[in-house]
Amino acid sequence: MRPPVLTAAWLVARKDLKIEFRTRTAFLAVLVFAILGVAIFYFAWDSTAVAAIDLAPGVLWVIFTFSGLLSLQRSFGAEQSERALDGLLLSPIDREAIFLGKALANLVFVAGIQLVTIPAVALLYNLPLGRTIVILLAIALLAAVGLVAVGTLFSAMAANTRLAELLLPMLSLPFFVPVVYGAAQATSTLLAGRPTIEAWPFLKLLIAFDLVFLFACTLAFPFTLEE
Amino acid sequence: MSSISVADPARDQTGTRPTIEERPLFGWLFAIAVACMVAAYVRAVAFTPIEALQGAAQKIYYVHVPAALSAYLSLGIVALMSIVYLWLHDERADRLAESAGEVGLVFLTVVLTTGPLWGKPIWGTWWTWDARLTLTLFLWFLTAGYLVLRGAVEDPAMRARYSAVLGILAALLIPFIHLSVYLFNTLHPKPILLKPDKPSMPSEMLITFFSFFVACTILCIALISARYRYGVERDGLRALESDGGDR
Numbered sequence: 001m002r003p004p005v006l007t008a009a010w011l012v013a014r015k016d017l018k019i020e021f022r023t024r025t026a027f028l029a030v031l032v033f034a035i036l037g038v039a040i041f042y043f044a045w046d047s048t049a050v051a052a053i054d055l056a057p058g059v060l061w062v063i064f065t066f067s068g069l070l071s072l073q074r075s076f077g078a079e080q081s082e083r084a085l086d087g088l089l090l091s092p093i094d095r096e097a098i099f100l101g102k103a104l105a106n107l108v109f110v111a112g113i114q115l116v117t118i119p120a121v122a123l124l125y126n127l128p129l130g131r132t133i134v135i136l137l138a139i140a141l142l143a144a145v146g147l148v149a150v151g152t153l154f155s156a157m158a159a160n161t162r163l164a165e166l167l168l169p170m171l172s173l174p175f176f177v178p179v180v181y182g183a184a185q186a187t188s189t190l191l192a193g194r195p196t197i198e199a200w201p202f203l204k205l206l207i208a209f210d211l212v213f214l215f216a217c218t219l220a221f222p223f224t225l226e227e
Numbered sequence: 228m229s230s231i232s233v234a235d236p237a238r239d240q241t242g243t244r245p246t247i248e249e250r251p252l253f254g255w256l257f258a259i260a261v262a263c264m265v266a267a268y269v270r271a272v273a274f275t276p277i278e279a280l281q282g283a284a285q286k287i288y289y290v291h292v293p294a295a296l297s298a299y300l301s302l303g304i305v306a307l308m309s310i311v312y313l314w315l316h317d318e319r320a321d322r323l324a325e326s327a328g329e330v331g332l333v334f335l336t337v338v339l340t341t342g343p344l345w346g347k348p349i350w351g352t353w354w355t356w357d358a359r360l361t362l363t364l365f366l367w368f369l370t371a372g373y374l375v376l377r378g379a380v381e382d383p384a385m386r387a388r389y390s391a392v393l394g395i396l397a398a399l400l401i402p403f404i405h406l407s408v409y410l411f412n413t414l415h416p417k418p419i420l421l422k423p424d425k426p427s428m429p430s431e432m433l434i435t436f437f438s439f440f441v442a443c444t445i446l447c448i449a450l451i452s453a454r455y456r457y458g459v460e461r462d463g464l465r466a467l468e469s470d471g472g473d474r
Binding site: 170185208212 | 313365368369371372375376379380381385388389391392393395396397399400403404406407410
């Protein structure tokens with residue numbers, strides 16, 4: 001008997017997270033990459049001409065995009081060795097559940113990176129976060145859902161091609177434009193101390209993107225597997 | 228240009244081999260397209276009045292806009308054929324999507340090169356992040372990514388499925404990119420972005436525009452069908468090769 005989709009998805013996610021928790025290498029590597037990126041970016045600007053608060057939203061979202069790509073690469077790349085994916089496909093669960101489970105594990109991974117990177121940026125760029133941190137984390141989560149939905153699907157596709165490392169960014173980045181744009185604009189609205197209501201159009205964009213692509217990618221995923 | 232000859236007399240004697248009809252890749256439709264194009268160019272250069280405000284630079288319009296419309300036509304075919312492929316699993320739909328994708332990239336490249344050439348003298352800048360410009364640029368990226376993906380997958384059935392998935396998702400993405408750029412521009416208005424309303428065109432210019440539009444559309448269809456025939460012959464050749472390799 002097949003378990004319900006969400007239960008099966010949770011099992012897949014737990015498997016991925018358990019592997020990650022036991023090895024821990026990828027998470028630490030991506031985390032260091034993200035913070036390193038934040039630090040490097042600081043030297044790419046003239047800090048006397050451009051205030052750090054104007055710079056921070058852009059830096060934050062560029063870094064999240066690239067560290068997200070690094071973590072997504074792993075998602076299906078890991079299943080390639082010893083044809084682990086075949087085992088996953090043989091298990092009596094729906095293919096949509098495999099996708100949702102993979103996406104959930106990636107979401108936890110990316111959200112974990114954000115949870116450390118946002119305070120790190122606040123510290124290094126001297127941002128007056130205060131109460132806005134709650135809304136900022138909500139924006140980050142909304143954006144992460146969109147990035148992960150599209151990225152997980154493309155990771156599954158790219159892993160089977162000859163240009164895996166190159167193809168994932170090439171396919172994903174155009175899809176990340178609305179997410180990065182919405183999240184960065186919402187972040188800069190909040191950091192500028194403007195009322196939350198002004199960030200609402202950007203949040204609506206993020207929510208619409210999340211809903212459309214989570215649905216579309218879940219439906220499309222079975223087509224990317226061997227039939 | 229004539230087609231690649233794949234008919235091998237020795238093989239044909241068995242009678243069961245797939246044979247490929249020899250037809251030129253570029254047929255009469257392409258000839259008509261070239262003739263129309265030449266006529267439209269002659270008309271635009273020699274027999275169309277020069278626009279009062281923009282001068283000769285305005286003539287880029289006659290190439291720029293029809294090329295954009297042909298690009299949209301091609302990409303529309305890609306999206307439609309992607310849906311048809313996932314629905315019917317017909318390899319002809321995949322081949323048509325592939326052909327339209329390549330031709331669409333060519334027309335998008337024409338749009339993105341003629342655009343800045345026109346923009347520099349008229350707007351005073353090669354590029355602005357205006358809604359349509361940005362959307363066209365991202366269409367170019369998406370189409371290029373689509374073709375790179377096609378080139379990176381070996382198995383034909385898998386390639387067809389992957390590219391159909393990408394084709395459909397890209398069609399879903401376009402409204403979001405458009406919305407992003409729209410929000411961007413309404414919240415941060417920049418006077419340079421405001422494109423003047425298209426003046427109602429005198430009939431001579433309108434005729435030139437329509438002749439380019441017709442020529443460009445015929446050219447687009449002729450290129451797609453030539454590329455499609457190439458695809459048929461290439462796949463036929465591969466089938467013959469793998470057939471021969473098995474023995």
